[in-house]
Amino acid sequence: MDLNSVHHYRIDWITSFVAVAHHGSFSAAAKSLYRSQPRVSSHVAALERLVGRRLVDRSVQPSILTPEGRGLLPHAEEIIRRLDMLAGTAEGTVCGTVRLGCYPSVAAYLYPRVVRALRSSHPQIRLVLHEGPSLELGAQLADGGIDMAVRPLHPLVNSHRVTSQVLWREPLVAVLRADHPLAAADGVTLAQAARLPVISIGESDDGHSRQYETNLAFANMDLHPVVSERTNQPQTLICLVRHGLGIGITNALAMTTADTDGVSLVPLVDAGCQRVVAAWWRLNEGPSPAVEAVRDCLSRLDPPKWPWPAASGAAAEPLPTAG
CATH class of the missing domain: 1.10.10.10 (Winged helix-like DNA-binding domain superfamily/Winged helix DNA-binding domain)
Incomplete structure (x- = not known):
């Protein structure tokens, strides 16, 4: 210019x-x-x-x-x-461009809904989607690369400059080939899953694998499965399972936003661990009205529903704000 x-x-x-x-x-x-x-x-x-x-x-x-x-x-x-x-x-109209970071399943489920909601409540606010893995989103938020993020509480964000508010909880599920003997079961235990090659969440060399919910669930039960593959892409996990490379263990939303042809989703009955998804933002000296408007919009949206009636109510129950 x-x-x-x-x-x-x-x-x-x-x-x-x-x-x-x-x-x-x-x-x-x-x-x-x-x-x-x-x-x-x-x-x-x-x-x-x-x-x-x-x-x-x-x-x-x-x-x-x-x-x-x-x-x-x-x-x-x-x-x-x-x-x-x-x-x-x-004159005080709330407007602006807010860069919102989401990991893949949240981008598929949540982003279209919040865009539509903002068009009604704050038409002068424009959202820009930044899609990436949870670890990357946490770093981008702390460094100012994005304005907000919707990501799990784990892996932890190593920064005192950000805070979060829980939006929902979701159960972990087992993903099995449709012809697997456990595919028609009402539930799968972690001990059963640990006897099979596991396809899990995360990256093979990110150094943070133990913080993902799947690994925490096995660790809490003192189980040590063989993790054959890791991926942050829901559709990749399904394809690996479909080709018989192992049993997938992942969060429910990842599977409800993907094409699950050829696989079955079975609840983990004793996981003792859920994915907790939160809205994240930086602690600035002068809060942004546009960011606050997006945050309010996110908190008003309905949480996801799961295919298992027993899990839906517990998964949608909010938790206190986490700093």
């Missing part, structure tokens, strides 16, 4: 030009702007001298725009529209 050239353009010149284009005459434009006709005419003439082109054909009545004027008009209208938005911000 060349600020040295931009400052030559006066807003009243642009306003008068747009008014003449909309009303079809200098007199009507002057009336709509509560200005004199000579002043409106001088504004348009000054703009024409600056751009070096005739913008209004004054030889006909009512006045019409020249081809150059018609080309310039959309840009002039956009300037006026943006100034209206700027004025609204100054």
